[in-house]
Amino acid sequence: TQLLEQSPQFLSIQEGENLTVYCNSSSVFSSLQWYRQEPGEGPVLLVTVVTGGEVKKLKRLTFQFGDARKDSSLHITAAQPGDTGLYLCAGARGDAGGTSYGKLTFGQGTILTVHP
């Protein structure tokens, strides 16, 4: 069974601070996706990283995929109250017939609270 360990589980910070969320596994993933989920809603895809060592930026969010494709991180610069939410990492593995990115293994999530 593949596992994704996400840390920290809870993060409470002040507006303007920086933060990093980590996602680690002993398994190799074909790709890794980061989602944000608001209460009562479904996960919304933020980014997909595919290549080992890949770095993607989305405004104040920076996503990195580890060289061995076993781990990933999400860094938020100058956090704002609007960043508050549940952040989920999810890994996908290719199957024998090609690649299938819908079957995902999720981490348990990081609940981020940014105080004004």
Next chain:
Amino acid sequence: NAGVMQNPRHLVRRRGQEARLRCSPMKGHSHVYWYRQLPEEGLKFMVYLQKENIIDESGMPKERFSAEFPKEGPSILRIQQVVRGDSAAYFCASSSRVPELNTEAFFGQGTRLTVV
């Protein structure tokens, strides 16, 4: 909005009743995935379907749960004789699978099942 549509958003069932959850994938997507999110837990994969085929049901409980994705109409997740432990948020995701390209899963807003 051509996103993944799930209905109902909220469903209340008494113990022993049947629950039917519906999912219409995004336009052009032929792959559907069901996930369950229990309180205080992350999303867990249940089943992966293509039209008229169950591809991977390794996450489905052995009894009372079934899923289908008919040639016409939405995908259905069916839970027979519900018990209180079935109370959870059930999410559907869809993707388009093109082996040469990286595909991503997009989630619906979920169905919150409450068993009383």
